[in-house]
Amino acid sequence: MDFTRPETVLDLQNIRNELVRMEDTIIFKFIERSHFATCPSVYKEQHPGLTIPNFEGSFLDWALLNLEITQSQIRRFESPDETPFFPDKIKKSFLPSINYPQILAPYAPEVNYNDKIKDVYIKNIIPLISRKDGDDINNFGSVAASDIECLQSLSRRIHFGKFVAEAKFQSDIPLYTKLIKDKDVEKIMENITNSAVEEKILERLTKKAEVYGVDPTNKKGERRITPEYLVKIYKEIVIPITKEVEVEYLLRRLED
Amino acid sequence: MDFTRPETVLDLQNIRNELVRMEDTIIFKFIERSHFATCPSVYKEQHPGLTIPNFEGSFLDWALLNLEITQSQIRRFESPDETPFFPDKIKKSFLPSINYPQILAPYAPEVNYNDKIKDVYIKNIIPLISRKDGDDINNFGSVAASDIECLQSLSRRIHFGKFVAEAKFQSDIPLYTKLIKDKDVEKIMENITNSAVEEKILERLTKKAEVYGVDPTNKKGERRITPEYLVKIYKEIVIPITKEVEVEYLLRRLED
Ligand SMILES: N[C@@H](Cc1c[nH]c2ccccc12)C(=O)O
Numbered sequence: 001m002d003f004t005r006p007e008t009v010l011d012l013q014n015i016r017n018e019l020v021r022m023e024d025t026i027i028f029k030f031i032e033r034s035h036f037a038t039c040p041s042v043y044k045e046q047h048p049g050l051t052i053p054n055f056e057g058s059f060l061d062w063a064l065l066n067l068e069i070t071q072s073q074i075r076r077f078e079s080p081d082e083t084p085f086f087p088d089k090i091k092k093s094f095l096p097s098i099n100y101p102q103i104l105a106p107y108a109p110e111v112n113y114n115d116k117i118k119d120v121y122i123k124n125i126i127p128l129i130s131r132k133d134g135d136d137i138n139n140f141g142s143v144a145a146s147d148i149e150c151l152q153s154l155s156r157r158i159h160f161g162k163f164v165a166e167a168k169f170q171s172d173i174p175l176y177t178k179l180i181k182d183k184d185v186e187k188i189m190e191n192i193t194n195s196a197v198e199e200k201i202l203e204r205l206t207k208k209a210e211v212y213g214v215d216p217t218n219k220k221g222e223r224r225i226t227p228e229y230l231v232k233i234y235k236e237i238v239i240p241i242t243k244e245v246e247v248e249y250l251l252r253r254l255e256d
Numbered sequence: 257m258d259f260t261r262p263e264t265v266l267d268l269q270n271i272r273n274e275l276v277r278m279e280d281t282i283i284f285k286f287i288e289r290s291h292f293a294t295c296p297s298v299y300k301e302q303h304p305g306l307t308i309p310n311f312e313g314s315f316l317d318w319a320l321l322n323l324e325i326t327q328s329q330i331r332r333f334e335s336p337d338e339t340p341f342f343p344d345k346i347k348k349s350f351l352p353s354i355n356y357p358q359i360l361a362p363y364a365p366e367v368n369y370n371d372k373i374k375d376v377y378i379k380n381i382i383p384l385i386s387r388k389d390g391d392d393i394n395n396f397g398s399v400a401a402s403d404i405e406c407l408q409s410l411s412r413r414i415h416f417g418k419f420v421a422e423a424k425f426q427s428d429i430p431l432y433t434k435l436i437k438d439k440d441v442e443k444i445m446e447n448i449t450n451s452a453v454e455e456k457i458l459e460r461l462t463k464k465a466e467v468y469g470v471d472p473t474n475k476k477g478e479r480r481i482t483p484e485y486l487v488k489i490y491k492e493i494v495i496p497i498t499k500e501v502e503v504e505y506l507l508r509r510l511e512d
C-alpha cells in the first residue's frame with residue numbers, strides 16, 4: 001500500500017492485507033504491555049507524586065502529547081492513515097510537505113475516535129492484558145511508552161475504516177448515495193458488515209495469540225495475552241469502533 | 257526484577273530471566289522494522305529534502321533526541337537499566353526523584369556504548385532485517401520510530417552487562433580484584449564468558465525466530481527476520497558488545 005498511489009489504497013485486498021499485518025503489530029505491542037501491572041496512577045490527572053507543571057492531563061497524556069508534537073514536526077499527521085490524539089496541539093512540520101493525493105473526503109481528519117479509543121483502552125483493555133493489578137512506580141514510564149505504542153497501533157487500525165468505507169462507497173455509489181441521503185444507519189451498517197470476514201479475523205487472532213502469546217516461563221497467577229481476551233478485544237472494541245468510523249465517514253460522504 | 261531492591265537485581269537467575277524476556281522484545285521490534293525498506297536517507301546528516309533547522313544530525317537523530325528529551329523529563333534515565341543516546345542533551349525530570357539505591361558503581365552511567373550500538377545498527381543490522389534496499393519517503397517517520405524502538409531495546413539489553421558484571425564481581429571479589437589490578441583483560445573476558453549459556457541463547461533465538469518470524473503471506477524476494485540473521489546479530493554484535501560493557505565496567509571497579 002502506497003499513499004501516494006490512490007489505486008493501491010482503495011483496493012480492498014490491499015486494505016485487508018494491511019489489516020492482517022496490523023494484527024501482528026497489535027498483538028506484539030499487547031504482549032509488551034502484558035509484562036507490567038495495570039498502574040492506574042499513570043492515567044489519573046494531577047495525581048499526587050506525578051503532577052506535571054502547567055499541565056492538566058495524566059502522566060500518559062503528557063508523554064503522548066509530547067511524542068505527537070515531535071512526530072507532527074516530521075509529518076506524521078500529514079499521512080492519511082495517521083490520526084492524532086491531540087489534534088489541537090500538534091505542530092506544523094519544518095520539512096517540505098509530502099503532498100499526498102486526496103484519497104479520502106476532505107473532512108476525513110475530523111472523523112477522529114481517539115478520545116474514545118483512549119478511554120476504552122484504559123478502562124477495558126488494560127485490565128485484560130496487564131500482568132496484575134496495582135501500581136509499580138519503577139515502571140510508570142515504561143508503561144506509558146508501551147501504552148503509546150498500543151494506542152497508536154489501535155488508532156491506525158480503527159481509523160483504517162475510512163479507507164474501507166471509501167472503497168465500499170466507490171464500489172457501489174448509487175446504493176450508498178441512497179442510503180446516505182436516507183440517513184439509513186442501519187442499512188449502511190448492514191452493507192459494511194461482512195460477517196464471514198469478521199469470523200475469519202477472530203479465527204486468525206486465536207491462532208496468532210496461541211503462537212505468539214505463549215510465555216514459556218509461564219508463572220502461575222500472572223495474566224498474559226490469551227486468545228480469549230484478544231478475541232474479546234477485537235469483537236467488542238476494535239471491530240465495532242471501526243464500523244462506527246466507517247458509518248460516520250459515510251454519512252458525511254455527500255458533503256461538498 | 258525490582259531496581260529499588262538490589263538483592264533482586266544482582267541475582268544471576270533474575271538477570272538471565274530478564275535477558276530472555278528481552279529477546280522476545282527485540283525480535284518483535286525487528287519484525288516491525290522488517291516491514292520497511294532500508295531507507296538510507298533517514299541516517300544521513302543534513303540530507304537534501306530532510307534538513308532540519310538548527311540541527312546537525314540525521315532525521316533519526318532528531319527523532320531520537322526529542323524522544324529522549326521527553327522521556328528524561330519523566331525519569332527514564334534515572335533508572336539504572338536505561339542509558340541515553342544523547343547524555344549531554346537530556347533534561348532533569350520535573351517529577352520527584354525515585355532515589356534508586358546504588359546497585360552499580362557510581363561511574364556506571366559513563367559506560368555508554370550507544371554510539372557504537374547506533375553505528376552497527378545502521379551499518380550491519382538494518383541491511384539484514386529490512387524488507388528491501390532503498391528509500392521510501394512515505395515511511396521515513398515510521399522507520400525512524402521503529403528504529404528508535406529497536407535501538408532502545410538493544411541498548412537496554414547490551415548495557416544489562418553492567419548488572420552481569422557487578423553480580424560476577426560480587427560472586428568472587430578476590431579473583432576479580434586480582435585480575436582488575438593486573439589489567440588482565442584476557443582473563444577477565446575468559447571469566448565472564450559462559451559458552452554454554454551463549455550456546456543456549458543462540459538455540460533459543462533460532463526457535464523463537466522460527467515461531468515468531470513466520471510471515472504467512474511470504475512474498476518472494478522480500479527479506480524478513482530469519483533465524484540465521486537473528487543468530488548472526490546476537491553472535492556478532494549483541495553478545496560481543498555486551499561483553500565489552502562488562503569488561504569496561506569491571507576494569508574500573510576498584511576506583512573510588
Ligand atoms: N522503567 C523506568 C525507566 C523507563 C523505561 N522506559 C521509559 C520511558 C519513559 C520514562 C521512563 C522510562 C520507568 O518506567 O520509569
Ligand SMILES: N[C@@H](Cc1c[nH]c2ccccc12)C(=O)O
Pocket residue numbers: 071072074075076077079082393394395396397398399401
Ligand atoms: N508513515 C508516515 C507517517 C508516520 C507514521 N509514524 C510516524 C512517526 C513519525 C513521523 C511520521 C510517521 C511517515 O512515515 O512519514
